[in-house]
Amino acid sequence: MNKNNLSKHHYFYAVGLSYKKADAEIRGKFSLGNQAKSDVLQQAKENGIGSLIVTSTCNRTEIYGFAEHPFQLIKLLCDNSQGTVDEFQKVGFVYKNQEAIHHIFRVGTGLDSQILGDFEIISQIKSSFSEAKSQGLANAFMERLVNSVIQASKKIKNETELSSGATSVSFASVQYIMNNVPDIRNKNILLFGTGKIGRNTCENLVKHTKNDHITLINRTKDKAEKIAGKFNLIVKDYDLLPLEIPKADVLVVATGASNPTVDQELLKLNKPLLILDLSIPKNVHDNVKSISGVTVVHLDDLSKITDDTLENRKKHIPQAESIIETMMEEFTEWVNARKFAPTIHALKEKLNSIKDTELSFQRKKISNFDEEQAEIISKRIIQKITTHFANHLKDSDTMVDESIEWIEKVFQIEPSRK
Numbered sequence: 001m002n003k004n005n006l007s008k009h010h011y012f013y014a015v016g017l018s019y020k021k022a023d024a025e026i027r028g029k030f031s032l033g034n035q036a037k038s039d040v041l042q043q044a045k046e047n048g049i050g051s052l053i054v055t056s057t058c059n060r061t062e063i064y065g066f067a068e069h070p071f072q073l074i075k076l077l078c079d080n081s082q083g084t085v086d087e088f089q090k091v092g093f094v095y096k097n098q099e100a101i102h103h104i105f106r107v108g109t110g111l112d113s114q115i116l117g118d119f120e121i122i123s124q125i126k127s128s129f130s131e132a133k134s135q136g137l138a139n140a141f142m143e144r145l146v147n148s149v150i151q152a153s154k155k156i157k158n159e160t161e162l163s164s165g166a167t168s169v170s171f172a173s174v175q176y177i178m179n180n181v182p183d184i185r186n187k188n189i190l191l192f193g194t195g196k197i198g199r200n201t202c203e204n205l206v207k208h209t210k211n212d213h214i215t216l217i218n219r220t221k222d223k224a225e226k227i228a229g230k231f232n233l234i235v236k237d238y239d240l241l242p243l244e245i246p247k248a249d250v251l252v253v254a255t256g257a258s259n260p261t262v263d264q265e266l267l268k269l270n271k272p273l274l275i276l277d278l279s280i281p282k283n284v285h286d287n288v289k290s291i292s293g294v295t296v297v298h299l300d301d302l303s304k305i306t307d308d309t310l311e312n313r314k315k316h317i318p319q320a321e322s323i324i325e326t327m328m329e330e331f332t333e334w335v336n337a338r339k340f341a342p343t344i345h346a347l348k349e350k351l352n353s354i355k356d357t358e359l360s361f362q363r364k365k366i367s368n369f370d371e372e373q374a375e376i377i378s379k380r381i382i383q384k385i386t387t388h389f390a391n392h393l394k395d396s397d398t399m400v401d402e403s404i405e406w407i408e409k410v411f412q413i414e415p416s417r418k
Contacts, residue, residue, distance in 0.1 A: 010050075012141070014100035015073045015092065016062030019114045022091040024300050028281020030083035032056035033256070037128070039080045041135045047072065051139040053128040053146070057121060058169065058197065058280035058299060059114045064104055064142075070094045101145065101331070105324045108149035109156050110163060114300075115172060117163040117313045120196070122153045144334060152327040159323065160316040170200035172302040173276050174208050177250055181274060184209045190248035192241065192261070194218040194227050197278050198254035205252075206231045215248075217241055219255075242266055245273070254278040260285035267291055276302070336400050340393040343404045344386055346413040351382045 017030055032040065037054045044052055044065070049072065052065025061081070063073045074092070078085050095103045106112040110119045129146045132138045138146075156162055178184055189211055191202055198218075205214055215234045218224035228235045236244055245251060245262075246269055253275065255261050262275070263285035272293040277284040282298065289296055355378045363369050393403055408414065 010066045010068055012064070012066055012097055012100050013070045013073055014062060014064050014095040014103045015070050015077065016055075016060060017088065017092045018060035018062070018112070019300065021093075024280060024282055024298055026083070026087060026091055027059070027061065028082075028258075029087065030056075030061045030077060030081045031258075031280055032061055032077075032081055033258070036080045037131065040076050041132060041137055043076055043079065044137060045135065047076075049073075049076075049137075051132070051137055051142045052076075053125070053132045053138070053142065055121070055124045055128045057124055058278070060107070060121075062107070064100065066139075066141075070096070101328060102324075104145065105149055105152055105328060109153045109320060109324060111317065111320055111324070115168060116310055116317075118168045119153060119157065119163055120168060120200075122150065125149065140338070141335065145331060148327050148331045152324055155323050155327070156320045160319045162313050162316045162320050168200065169278060169299050169302060170197055171204050171208075173201055173252065173278060173297075173299070174204040176276065176297060176302055177205075177274070178209060181250060184250075185211050187211065187249035188247050189214045189250045189252070190217065190244055191215070191252045191254065192217050193253060193255035193279070193283075194224045195254060195256050198252075199227055201252055201254060201278065202227055202231065202233070206233075215244060217244060242268070246270065248273060251275045252278065253283050255283045257283055259283075262288065264288050264291060267294065269293060278302075333394065336393065339400060340390070340404055343407055343413070344390050344393075347389060347407060347411055348382060348386050350411050350413050351385060355379075355382060 017027065019027065022030070032054060033056075037056060040054050040063070041052070050066055052063055052073065055062050055064075061077065063077055065073055067073050074085065074088055074094075077083065078088060103112070104125070108122050108125050110117045110121070113119075113121060125146060129138055129142070133143070177189075181187055189205060189209075191198060191205070191214060194202070194216060202214065202216065205211060212232070213234065214231075215236055216224040216228050217236050217238055217240070219238050221235065221237060224235045227233070245267060249271070251262070251273060253262055256279065258281065261283045262277075264287040267273070267288055269291065273295070275284055275288065275294060275296045277296060277298045280299070284296055284298075288294055359371065359374055359378065362374070363371060389407060392398055393400055
């Protein structure tokens with residue numbers, strides 16, 4: 001694809017930051033909650049941006065959209081988070097057109113995940129697109145792109161072993177617990193926070209530790225009760241958190257708060273405690289590390305765990321990349337076809353106009369003029385000519401924008417553009 005812009009002035013960008021260059025503290029500053037994401041969309045509409053989606057997870061915050069300049073999207077991110085433009089310039093990225101498309105394919109298929117093959121981000125992309133569409137901020141390009149990424153994700157899951165072994169942030173946390181806590185089956189585990197990562201972690205805890213006395217606490221008790229009912233676990237009121245923590249051998253914190261929910265004041269301990277903080281921004285204050293017997297592990301530490309499962313996944317990267325390449329080629333063909341379709345349509349109308357004028361002239365000049373036969377022949381010639389031009393524009397080596405400009409200039413046509 002040469003220039004995946006749907007107009008002469010707007011280009012497709014991906015801007016954001018991820019675990020690759022930004023640590024947990026910086027990612028926390030740029031993290032966007034549901035309200036903040038909604039505010040980004042609203043501000044985008046007010047600024048005349050026609051199409052974009054916003055994703056924010058523990059590992060990345062990214063905006064994909066159309067703009068004249070990427071700073072328009074960077075400003076949206078900084079205006080609605082605690083991050084600054086200066087901080088973004090140090091750790092952020094900007095991809096344009098083809099690079100931006102390639103990036104969203106890698107993200108959505110788990111190739112860019114902090115733990116290779118972790119596909120949890122694809123559900124975020126789906127929901128982000130749905131929200132953008134409901135706000136009138138998802139054009140045909142964006143819809144086709146997201147659907148192509150979803151298809152690529154499914155294809156890689158079904159045809160490769162990139163996600164084999166169920167390794168994810170939630171599983172890595174359970175793996176760490178099992179490797180570092182003896183007799184885990186009989187230890188007291190407290191899970192604080194039952195959002196998506198909390199739910200997945202709970203499921204992995206039950207499945208792999210065989211521990212059936214896990215306690216759940218969530219600010220909204222009914223959410224915890226739904227999960228507890230599925231696994232026959234214990235639920236305690238949020239107010240009882242200070243009393244439940246001293247009983248625990250392992251504390252998993254997976255809350256979505258913007259500030260630490262667990263600090264030194266909350267921990268009145270009389271035995272060792274392993275704390276896993278799976279939150280972005282960090283929800284366990286750094287001051288707890290000074291407490292004797294407390295070990296704190298953050299999800300960035302968990303992502304560094306390499307085992308046979310992850311090593312096996314690496315073998316399937318080439319196959320996954322091949323699938324992405326194929327899906328991107330299909331998307332490119334669709335974009336180019338959509339780009340030149342108005343020109344081909346206008347060309348056909350121009351040729352038909354020339355045909356009508358010429359037939360009208362010949363009708364008056366030639367006696368016994370066979371108008372029906374002339375019409376059939378003319379239409380076939382026009383179809384063959386436009387097909388030749390269409391095939392030229394479809395060719396992967398064609399400079400599509402330049403060719404469209406040349407056709408419009410030669411035939412003096414001005415197709416309407418959407």
